[in-house]
Amino acid sequence: MSKGEEKINLKKDLKTSLEERRKELEDAYFALLNILEDTEENRKEAEEGRDRTLAIINNFSDGILIFDKENKLSFMNPKAEEFFEMKAKEVIDKSISKLSEIPLFEAITNLLGKESKKIFRRELAFKKSLILEVTIVPLKKGEEEIGTLIVLHDITREKTIERIKTEFVSLSAHQLRTPLSAIKWTLRMLLDGDLGKLTKEQSEFLEKTYKSNERMIELINDLLNVTRIEEGRYIYQRIFCDFVEIVQSVIDSYKREIEKKNIKFEFKEPKKQLPRILIDEEKMKLVIENLLDNAIRYTFPGGKVTISTELLENEIEFKIEDTGMGISKDEQPRVFTKFFRGANAIRMDTEGSGLGLFVTKNIVEAHGGRIWFEAEERKGSTFYFTLPLTRPKME
Amino acid sequence: MPKILIIEDEEIITNLLQKKLEQEGYDVEVARDGEEGLRLIREIWPDLILLDIIVPKISGLWVMEEINKNPNLKRIPIIVISESGESFELKRARELGAKDWIIKTKFDLQQIINKVVQQIGR
Numbered sequence: 001m002s003k004g005e006e007k008i009n010l011k012k013d014l015k016t017s018l019e020e021r022r023k024e025l026e027d028a029y030f031a032l033l034n035i036l037e038d039t040e041e042n043r044k045e046a047e048e049g050r051d052r053t054l055a056i057i058n059n060f061s062d063g064i065l066i067f068d069k070e071n072k073l074s075f076m077n078p079k080a081e082e083f084f085e086m087k088a089k090e091v092i093d094k095s096i097s098k099l100s101e102i103p104l105f106e107a108i109t110n111l112l113g114k115e116s117k118k119i120f121r122r123e124l125a126f127k128k129s130l131i132l133e134v135t136i137v138p139l140k141k142g143e144e145e146i147g148t149l150i151v152l153h154d155i156t157r158e159k160t161i162e163r164i165k166t167e168f169v170s171l172s173a174h175q176l177r178t179p180l181s182a183i184k185w186t187l188r189m190l191l192d193g194d195l196g197k198l199t200k201e202q203s204e205f206l207e208k209t210y211k212s213n214e215r216m217i218e219l220i221n222d223l224l225n226v227t228r229i230e231e232g233r234y235i236y237q238r239i240f241c242d243f244v245e246i247v248q249s250v251i252d253s254y255k256r257e258i259e260k261k262n263i264k265f266e267f268k269e270p271k272k273q274l275p276r277i278l279i280d281e282e283k284m285k286l287v288i289e290n291l292l293d294n295a296i297r298y299t300f301p302g303g304k305v306t307i308s309t310e311l312l313e314n315e316i317e318f319k320i321e322d323t324g325m326g327i328s329k330d331e332q333p334r335v336f337t338k339f340f341r342g343a344n345a346i347r348m349d350t351e352g353s354g355l356g357l358f359v360t361k362n363i364v365e366a367h368g369g370r371i372w373f374e375a376e377e378r379k380g381s382t383f384y385f386t387l388p389l390t391r392p393k394m395e
Numbered sequence: 396m397p398k399i400l401i402i403e404d405e406e407i408i409t410n411l412l413q414k415k416l417e418q419e420g421y422d423v424e425v426a427r428d429g430e431e432g433l434r435l436i437r438e439i440w441p442d443l444i445l446l447d448i449i450v451p452k453i454s455g456l457w458v459m460e461e462i463n464k465n466p467n468l469k470r471i472p473i474i475v476i477s478e479s480g481e482s483f484e485l486k487r488a489r490e491l492g493a494k495d496w497i498i499k500t501k502f503d504l505q506q507i508i509n510k511v512v513q514q515i516g517r
Contacts, residue, residue: 177478181499182407188503189411194418217500224479237486282485 063132063152067112069145071096083130083152108150111136123155131159166231173224180217187213215351222355225286226338229362236283236366240276243284243316243387244269244309250288251307254296262301268308274316278390283363290356291320291383297352298345299324299380314389315369321382327375335373336361344377360385396422397515400441402432402458403476404450408499412445415504420517429453433461436468443515445497445507447476448484456484459491472514474507 057064063080067073072095076088084091084104091099100109107124111134119138125131135151187210189195191203198206228234251267258265295305303323310317325344327335334340339354346352364371368388375381399421403409413423424439426432428451436444448455455475462468474495475488485496495510 174478177500178405181478182405182411184500185411185504186407188505189415192505194415194504221500235481235483237483239486 062154065108065150065152066139067096067148067150069147071112071148073099074147080152083126083132083154108134112148112150123159129156130154131156162231166227169224169227173220176220177217180213180220183213184210184217219353222353222359225359226355229359234362234366236280238278238280238367241279241281241284242276243274243279243318246279246281246284247288247307247309247318250285250292253289254292257296258305261296261299263296263299264302264304266304266306268306270309270311272311274309274311275389277316277387279367279387280363284367287360287363287385288318290360291385294356295320295322295324295381295383297349298322303380312386315386316389317384317386319382319384321380323380326377326379326381327373328377332373332375336371396420397442397517398422398424398439399443399445399511400424400426400432400435400439401445402426402429402450402455403445403447404428405447408476411504412507415508416511419508419512421511427451429455429458432458436462436471441471443511444471444473445476445511446473446493447478448488449478456487456491459488459493463491474510474514 057075057077060077060079063083064075064077065073065080066075072093073091074093076084076091081088084102086102091102091105096109096112099105104126107126111122111124119135121133121135123131123133131154133153133155135153137149137151138145139147139149187206190198191206191210225234247267251265292305292307299305299322305323306319306321308319308321310319325342325348327342328344331340331342336357338358340357341352341354361371364385364387369386371383371385373381373383399416401409401412401423403412403425404427409425409427413425416423424435424441426435430452432444432446432450433453435441446455446458450458453461459473459475462471462473469492472494473492474497475485475493476497476499477484477488478499488496494514497507497510
């Protein structure tokens with residue numbers, strides 16, 4: 001190859017490589033332009049997203065407070081401003097200790113002081129006319145804690161309605177019960193012949209009236225108990241009691257009933273003496289009454305009801321067995337639910353609120369015990385419950 | 396004749412209790428509210444008080460607190476009458492020295508008489 005030819009080749013090479021580079025650069029330029037365009041779009045989108053989120057938070061019907069990692073208030077939405085009757089700018093960036101000097105904030109900062117890693121809720125009365133459900137949520141980014149979110153939900157209206165409902169139920173129950181006691185006592189006196197001798201027919205009518213009245217009293221008591229359980233206002237007063245004595249006293253009060261119905265009854269007292277246990281006497285009586293009442297009611301004349309109590313390792317077991325109508329298999333899962341009544345039970349006896357076993361289960365469980373049953377239709381039912389042994393605390 | 400003071404605002408209840416207790420041979424006085432009750436206690440010095448927890452003017456539990464201030468009055472046995480048998484009501488009554496209690500909807504008159512006899516005899 002001559003020198004001339006070499007030069008030409010070199011020029012050619014240079015030209016192609018230049019051409020290639022230009023093309024590359026051009027590609028890069030367009031790619032960059034595209035990226036820039038995307039970024040701009042992303043930025044716009046992010047901005048829109050942020051505005052949207054902010055709009056949601058600002059127009060949220062719940063109050064929102066956000067504390068940062070250093071426990072300084074970093075955000076407060078308009079609803080929260082309304083609850084606290086102050087502007088965000090007055091309190092933003094203030095620390096918890098500074099905020100706790102503001103009366104309405106104190107309740108919140110008290111809750112925050114309780115260093116919690118989990119979400120928790122609390123109802124707080126801020127003013128007479130403002131009850132808030134405060135939810136505290138630790139904010140996390142992966143494992144790192146980046147602050148705390150506080151949601152303030154206004155439950156003033158719900159609470160007011162709840163209070164009115166409770167007052168209404170207790171008031172009407174009281175109002176209903178008072179005349180029923182008077183009726184009960186009057187009828188009893190008439191029946192006992194204290195107000196003059198009655199004819200057989202008069203006695204029979206009055207006996208039936210007395211029974212209806214008793215059912216009404218039971219129903220009102222049941223309703224009142226259920227209302228209280230549901231509101232968490234069912235108060236227990238535990239004292240050390242002799243369990244067998246309580247069982248015996250309930251059995252005594254049913255003696256007449258058992259004889260009248262012509263069923264056999266047996267109470268197997270425990271082999272070993274039971275230690276005294278910590279229970280609410282009146283409520284425990286109600287448990288045993290409910291179980292015994294059911295057993296008697298749903299056992300046919302000539303049948304048998306057996307009660308036994310036993311001392312187990314850490315608990316006392318109460319067992320009541322009857323040879324009554326039992327409970328059908330498909331109905332068994334619902335036995336302890338409110339208003340449950342077995343189809344066979346309704347056929348036999350139309351009365352009954354279906355609240356007894358619901359109340360019973362609640363009382364047993366509130367004592368730390370368990371309740372269960374075995375039943376077969378037309379063969380009978382056996383209900384069991386346990387109560388944990390509680391020994392007096394040593395000083 | 397042993398004297399019994401009934402402090403209770405329900406008229407039918409007091410009428411029935413009074414009649415039944417008088418039939419059993421007791422001397423019965425009735426107060427319609429806590430204020431009248433406290434006055435009658437000091438006036439007639441009953442042998443036993445049947446005290447409804449919810450009565451007008453001064454509640455039954457308050458009446459008991461007043462009685463407890465006077466050691467002589469404190470000796471009079473008290474049977475409280477409760478409408479509902481609320482555990483906390485009964486517990487408070489027991490703490491204040493009630494000897495026994497009656498739950499209106501649960502007890503019959505005869506059982507009440509038995510409780511009275513248990514406390515002061517016939």
